[in-house]
Amino acid sequence: MSKRYAGIAWTETGYRVEVLDDAGRQVVGPSGWSGGQVAELIGWLRELGDGQEAPAVVLDSTNGLLDGPMTAAGLEVYRADPWLLPPRPGFGSVTAVQLAEQARTAPGALARVTAEGGTLTGRAEEFFAGVERGEPARAALTAAGGCFDHGRRDDPRVALTFDDGPDPVFTRQVVEILERYGARATFFCVGHHVAALPDEVRRIAAAGHELGNHSWSHPYLPDLTPAELREQLDRTAEELDRVGGAAPTWFRPPYGALTPEVLAALDGYPTTLTMWDVDARDWSRPGPEQIAATVLEGAGPGSVVLMHEGAGDRAQTVQALPSIVEGLLERGLELVTVGELAATPDAA
Numbered sequence: 145m146s147k148r149y150a151g152i153a154w155t156e157t158g159y160r161v162e163v164l165d166d167a168g169r170q171v172v173g174p175s176g177w178s179g180g181q182v183a184e185l186i187g188w189l190r191e192l193g194d195g196q197e198a199p200a201v202v203l204d205s206t207n208g209l210l211d212g213p214m215t216a217a218g219l220e221v222y223r224a225d226p227w228l229l230p231p232r233p234g235f236g237s238v239t240a241v242q243l244a245e246q247a248r249t250a251p252g253a254l255a256r257v258t259a260e261g262g263t264l265t266g267r268a269e270e271f272f273a274g275v276e277r278g279e280p281a282r283a284a285l286t287a288a289g290g291c292f293d294h295g296r297r298d299d300p301r302v303a304l305t306f307d308d309g310p311d312p313v314f315t316r317q318v319v320e321i322l323e324r325y326g327a328r329a330t331f332f333c334v335g336h337h338v339a340a341l342p343d344e345v346r347r348i349a350a351a352g353h354e355l356g357n358h359s360w361s362h363p364y365l366p367d368l369t370p371a372e373l374r375e376q377l378d379r380t381a382e383e384l385d386r387v388g389g390a391a392p393t394w395f396r397p398p399y400g401a402l403t404p405e406v407l408a409a410l411d412g413y414p415t416t417l418t419m420w421d422v423d424a425r426d427w428s429r430p431g432p433e434q435i436a437a438t439v440l441e442g443a444g445p446g447s448v449v450l451m452h453e454g455a456g457d458r459a460q461t462v463q464a465l466p467s468i469v470e471g472l473l474e475r476g477l478e479l480v481t482v483g484e485l486a487a488t489p490d491a492a
């Protein structure tokens with residue numbers, strides 16, 4: 145059987161999928177999926193294998209929402225970087241056919257995305273160099289109150305944050321656990337999921353948690369033009385306002401990719417950048433015990449903890465959460481939103 149490639153594009157309304165064989169013939173007709181149907185899309189791709197290997201999935205670097213769940217499900221996932229692809233529309237990736245064609249005609253140019261390497265597999269060096277170049281500007285912004293990493297170290301409160309949702313399965317589980325302990329948290333949502341799963345967003349807001357902006361499609365920000373970057377933020381803010389009842393105050397950059405160019409493009413944007421001082425590294429699925437240990441060893445008064453409840457298999461995060469909450473409460477730390485933690489006078 146010939147090699148087959150499933151190009152997956154993102155659009156304003158969801159995903160478009162085109163599956164080609166290595167001769168460029170359509171294996172099935174093009175299909176469309178909503179941002180809330182990722183599990184169904186994965187099931188469909190596996191069935192296309194008909195007992196054999198499922199088609200290889202091809203994404204671009206403006207889409208960080210599918211590689212996690214797809215690599216976790218055992219699919220072969222590739223990333224086509226912008227220098228390989230034709231120009232994008234103002235909002236959305238190149239087409240599904242263009243992605244599949246790129247893979248079919250020059251498969252060696254693609255990066256194979258692994259679960260361990262994450263979305264940016266193969267670009268880690270470039271990523272770290274860019275963040276390092278951005279460090280002086282970021283430090284200046286932090287000092288000026290435009291970027292928030294943690295609260296005061298004498299403030300016995302911690303902000304848990306959950307990124308990449310909402311999610312059809314894990315959001316409600318996280319909300320239920322937090323509710324059990326009377327804990328509040330901040331959910332940095334992606335617009336693509338907000339539009340597809342408005343009820344989950346309302347569930348978060350109704351439980352008293354805070355909603356933050358995490359871009360629309362979870363792109364690698366350095367690959368976007370300044371206009372594209374602002375479009376990602378504006379559309380997500382509008383959607384959160386429409387569904388959740390308030391425009392977000394906080395923006396967390398996907399991957400924390402704050403290069404000088406990204407910081408310049410965000411200059412004057414009316415939301416505060418939000419980073420973290422404790423990374424649970426739950427996306428690498430090291431086991432619930434390890435996730436809880438990482439958080440409990442790293443967190444203290446004023447901490448902002450980075451975790452994930454969407455765009456992947458977050459069962460380990462959910463399993464770790466009760467131990468994390470209990471461990472922090474036992475130390476006398478109160479669990480609050482980012483907004484509450486940052487509102488402390490003289491936060492530094």
Ligand SMILES: [Zn+2]
Pocket residue numbers: 307308358362398399
């Ligand atoms: Zn994220």
